[in-house]
Each structure stands twice: as structure tokens, then as C-alpha cells.
Amino acid sequence: MPSFKRVSTVPSCEFCGSQFASQKAVRAHIKARRECNRAFAARHKSLTRLAVRPTSRAYDNDSNESCSSGDGPGDAQAGAFIEFGVIGDTGGELSDSPSSGSRAPLSLLQRKGNPVPQSHASMGEIPDEDDVRYVEECAGAAMPVAKHHHSPYEHDFSCLSADGTTSWAPFPSERDWNLAHWAKTDSISDVTLARLFETIALHDKLHSRSPRDLNNYVDQLPTPPSFTHQTFRIDGVDEDFDCFYRNPLEIARELIGDPAFAGKLLLQPVRNYTSRDKSSRQFSEWNTADWAWEIQVSSLILLIGNGISQESA
């Protein structure tokens, strides 16, 4: 059941509590007073993030630990069940009364004794300065399946530094690491580097003696997805065709686990509206468009299919 939330606005500064005659005066005050201005900016940022972040609801660290790999309908997927009914009509409108199709999975769930989460497809409101954005989330998507103590990066690099603090291992010193970083990212060739080693006396500053040493250190780093080399032949053509490729799943794992995107990943299909009656939709990111919604629904159908077949089995 969709629920509308409206953030009430009273003519008072919500950061320091002072009362004002009008909303305009509040804004002027927030603008003028430094502390309130900061607080406002911070809140503004966090609120806008809310729209794209998976919320932590229906997520329990301990209880979900066990169902990390199972195909069976765990709690997380159960959340998806309920949602399906509401988001099921892909026609674009969120119906106020769930269609009949939604009741079956709902009752299925209640029979299993799982707690029914409070609100799933909620229309949260993001107060913006000028326009108000209404967000309809395809809930059930982006449900965490489990929680590891280590991120993939930590896992990869933990073997390097034994004490867990910042160290330059496998590089002997920060200088060695900085030189390697510069050489590899700015495409400095080994020949150039060798001349650098020859020209300047780096012995008292660096542990490495040659580009070869640096490369050895680099090769000791945990490796990114490695390349496979495969040769193709065509009948009747006397030539080998080389194809170098890597496993796309490993690349996907890299991208998802990359701390550069921490907290920024878009995991949930949403529909953004500028008005409450959903008459004006907004499209921008991938997850605000139709394809994301449709594909999420179709994979949920798959999940439900799996769930039912396992239930009956």
C-alpha cells in the first residue's frame, strides 16, 4: 500500500529553533546564520542521497548471515514477494489497492510466519528548494542478502599489512610506492625510468635499484582480473586471431566492490515525480527509467517462481 509522507513546514528554524513570521524569513535566517546554513546544507545532501540509497529497513545483520548463498526465499527475498503485487502493473501507475495477484504471495508469506515489513512502495518526499520531488521506489529490489565483515578490497589487501594499519607493503617505503604510482599512472616507460635511476642518485632515498625492482613490487600486489588469451582460427585462412579477454563477472565484482563508489551505487529502480498525482515523471539516471523497473519485476517473477516451486517441492 503506498503511503504519502509530507514533511510539515512550520515557520521556525529547525536547526536552532528560533521562530519567525514567515517561511521566507526562515530562509533568510538560515542563509544568514552560519551554523544553520551548514546544518541545512548537510541535511540537504543527506536527504537527496536518501532517494538513491538502499534504506536499511528490513535488514538484520545477524539473522541474514545464514542465508548468504541459498536460492530459497530468505527474509530479503520475502520482502520482494510482498512488493511484487504493488509494483506488478507495469503500466506505470501505482494502484492504491493491490491487485488480486498480490494477495497470493502475501498470504503465502504470512503463512510462513515471516514479519511483514511496514511500508514497501512508499512515496517519500524530498524537500528541495524549488521543486518537490516524489519518489516511488521499487521496493524488494536491492535487498541485502548477507553481510560480510570484510569488503572485497579489505579481503584482498589484508594479507599485505599484517597489523591492519596503513603500510606500504609490498613496497618497502612510501617513496618507492609513490614512484611506482607515478610511473604506472602517467605511462612512464621502463626505459625512461631506468634513465632516471641512472641520472639521479636515488640510492639514499629509495630501496628499489631499478625499474625491474619496482615492477617486482607491483607484481606482488593483489592482481586485478587477469587476462585470458585465446586464439581463433578460420578454416581456409592461414592466420591466428588473438583475443585477449577477462571474466566479466570479475570486472563486475571489482566495480561493485570499488570503494570509489561506496554508498553511491544505484540499486533500486525508482520513479521520480514532480507532483503528487504522478502526472509528471522525471527521467535521468538508469534506475529512474522504465527498463530497470521492468527487468526488476521480471526477475522478481523468477524469484517467486523459484520460491513457489521450492515451497511445493
Add this chain to the structure above:
Amino acid sequence: MPIILSSDRTEITTFAGKQSCYPVYMTIGNIPKHLRRKPSSRAQRLLAYLPTGKIEGTDFSDAILRKLRAQLFHTCMETVCAPMFGPAADGMDFTDSAGTVYRFHTVLAAYVADYPEQCLVTCVRYGRACPVCDVLVDEFGDDVCGETRQQGDTLLTIRTASALPSKEGKAMLTAAGLNDRRNPFWAHWPHANIHAAMSSDVLHQLIQGVGKHLVEWMLALVPDERELDARFQRLPYATGVRHFRHGISKLSNVTGSEHKAIYAQLLACIQGIVPINAIRAATTLLDFIYIAQFECHSETTLASLTIALSNFHEYLPVFLRPGVRSGACSCTSELRQLINPADFKLPKLHAMQHYVSSIRRFGTVDNYNTEATERLHIDLAKNAFRATNKRDYGTQMCRWLRRREAVLRFHSYLSWIRGEPLEPQARHETHASIAHPPVIVAKRPHHTHVSLEQLRVEYKATHFVRAMDVFLRRWHQLPHGPGWDTVLDTRRTSALRTISTVRVWNHVKFLTPNVETVASTDSRSTAYASAARGRFDPVLVRVTGEDIVGVGGLEGTP
């Protein structure tokens, strides 16, 4: 998890030789688009170097060679993509940087490529059919949009046609606009529809596509090319706009940014020398190009996009009759070539039909821009090739890339555990609205002693003294005087009179919040005012009121 693939053949040798490289890049749609299109955020990773498919030393016919090349491409791509087929249906667990595990289905969302590449991927006949819908070449110039092709139908047609006798099979494929390619790589990818995945490509289709043709048509339509060039030359210098000192008709190898600059000035320059409908056509087309690139779309903007397109088609026939204003300049009239109606049978012209549906389906077009991948070529193909000894370079390129990625990875890990932002840009982004004042001037002025007289004559700042009076009054919150006459007390007035020289900055940087997406950074623009070059940029400043982030206008900033 929406998988976005892109492939593009590119030359890797700079001058001599003809070594080319065929990289395939991969990214995922979960990464916000402003990060995805930044090369420094490394959101696009190299997936494979495909064989370039130059088949030499054989006596096969061209048609067979084309077929072999396509088969080679599909075989390689299937080998590369095969690991994703299973997880697309069943899902697979991935751990994010916080250690939270999510279940993802690796589904093919979009394939970013230019038109020849699209045809290769979708098995559609090059120049004969649209890779997305079932419209054939005859209708490319019309304002029609066909049914989206379905991957299953395509496979079925190819399979049925191959079972038929060769002549009937060929006829069937021609009618469908397809090529006989058995086993395309996407055949076994669950949930994929390769035809719908062909995303709109602003760079090749609009900026260097239809827009480029528009400029050509205009050049054919004007009575004298030299007049158009002269008009371009006469335009004053302005910020953000390239000035064409030699006009536009002699340009060759026009880049995307040059095209953008031409579009910015074209309308003003063609006024009066081409038929009014040609101007209308240009207006609607430019509307389309600009609206299509919005970073956020609403129903209203999509509607105006549709209207712009249909209006453009309404005015398009004007380019078919270039002789309307004959006699204006007899010397060039024979040079003016007649535009062939067949010129409108362009795949690019037809591709405009798919923008609205593509935006609805996959989000705005900046999600799938080929400009980003063109940039990647430099890093991941050209630089990698330069690091090799140019012989058997495949293995060496992979080693170079592996070392580079290992270093970058370690770097991002180190900065992460030390809690530092990964990029200087990222730091700028997080504090954009707080740390930076909206106006930035250099620490030192460009000219330290400019007399008021110079200011009035050379810089044409005729109202400077008066404006200074007004400013000082407001700064010291003195009561309003009637009109411009200020009520400064004598002490300040006399102080102002003693000023003989002022310090002058030749350019000012303005930071304006990017209103289109919340997460992206402020955009920076510089306004120039230089007496020596005779260039003064107009600047519109909103002095009072609030800007979009609520920090305030420019009021009160020193």
C-alpha cells in the same frame, strides 16, 4: 545489474603503420552517470581486446570476408560474455565496499556503439535497415518509427531463412533487413534484447551526424558561401564559444566541440540569406539536439522533443529545392549542387526517432555517450600500445594494463583506509557548495594601476564612479538618496575622490550549481574582459534571492 558494453575499433599507431585495436569496454549502470563518464573514476573497465579481423592473404570475395569477420566477432564476444549468461537468469551475489552482499542479475542493458558497429552486433544489414526497429532504408527520411525488433524474432528469421532454399532465404532476410549470421553472441543471454539495447548516440548521430548534414545543406543553400563565412568572422569573441576566424566552409575533420560551436552561432548567421523554412528547420533541429542532451527529462521536455522532431520533418523538404532564390549570386550558382532526395535516407536521420523511447527506457542520453569511450581509447588502447615494442603487442598491452590497474587499485585502497577522498575532484564535489565562494578571482590583479580615465575610455566602464557610489552606500547601509545621487558623508566622498587608479582583473570565474542533477559538481565558467583584445563578455548576475542549493545568491560575497 545492468551491463553496459561498448566496442569500437580504433587506430593505435599515431603516424606510420596501420595497427588497429578493437577494445571492448564494460561498465554497470549502478554507478551514477556523472562518475561513469569520468575517465578518472575508472568506472569503465576494459573487458577484451578482440581480434581486429583483418583477414589478409586470401582470395575470398568481399562478401565472404565480411561474413567471416562478423562470425569472428560474434564467436569472440560469445566466449567473452558467456560467464554472464548463467547469472543473468539465476542471479549472483556481489559484495559492495561496505561488505554488504547483494544479489545481482547480470543483464545486458545497453550496447554503446556507432552505426556500423550496431549493425555488426545486431546482424542488421548495414545502410539498409535500422538496428532498433523494423524500418528499412526507404523510410529513413520519413517521420516514422517502427516496432522495436525482438531478439527472438531476429533469431527465428535467420534460422528459418537458412533452412529455406538459398534464393528464398535471401529474399526473406532482405525483407527483414537482416544478414545471415548464425549464432550471434547474444543468442543465449537471458532477458536480453539486443535491438532495444542499441542506445542513442548523441555524438555520432546528432552532433557529428544530422547536425553536420544540416551545415552542409545550409552551405549548399546559401547564395554565397563567402557571405556565410564572413558572418561567422564578424561575430565578436565571447566566452565558451569558439570563434571561427576563417569561416566554416573550409573546415575539415571537424571535431565534436567545433560542431557544437558552429551550432551555437549558425542560426544568427543564416538569418536572411536562406529561405525562412530552412531557418525553421535549423531551429527545430537544434532544439532537438539541445533538448535531447538534457541531463534530466520530464514528460514536458520529452513532449517538446517529439514536437521538435515532427516540426523538423515538416520543414525538411526545403532543402530539396535549393534553387528557390536563384540569381542572388550568379558566379556560384553552378557550384551549388542540387541536394539529392536520397540524401534524406540516412540512418542517422531515422535514429532521431528513437530518442524519446530510449530516454524513457534507459534514462537520459548522457548515460550512454560514445564520447566517454572515445576518451578511453587514449588510456586503454593508445597508451598501452605505446608502452610495447610494437611486436606481438597483445600480451604486452595486457601486462601493462594489469600493472597499471594493480597500482590504481592499491592507491584507491590506501586512500580509502586512510579516509581520504580518492580524487581531487571528489573533494571539490563534497564541499562544492560550502568551501568555494560562488565567485573566484585570481589572487593578483592583471593590471594594478588603471586610472579611472582609462577605465572609462578603454574598458568602456562609463558608469563606474556612480556604481561605486551606489555600492559604497549599500555596503555602509546608508539611507537611500533620490535616484543615483548618493548621500555619502563627506569623509567617504572625499576618500572616493582621491582614488586615482584601480586594480583590474581580466577574468572572473563563476561557480554555478549544476541544477540538472543533484549529485554532480558545480559548473565553472569564466568571464573575460580584456581591453587589449577588445573582448568583453556579458555576465548576468542574480544579485538577490536564493540559488538552487539555498546558500544564497551573490549578495554579501566580497
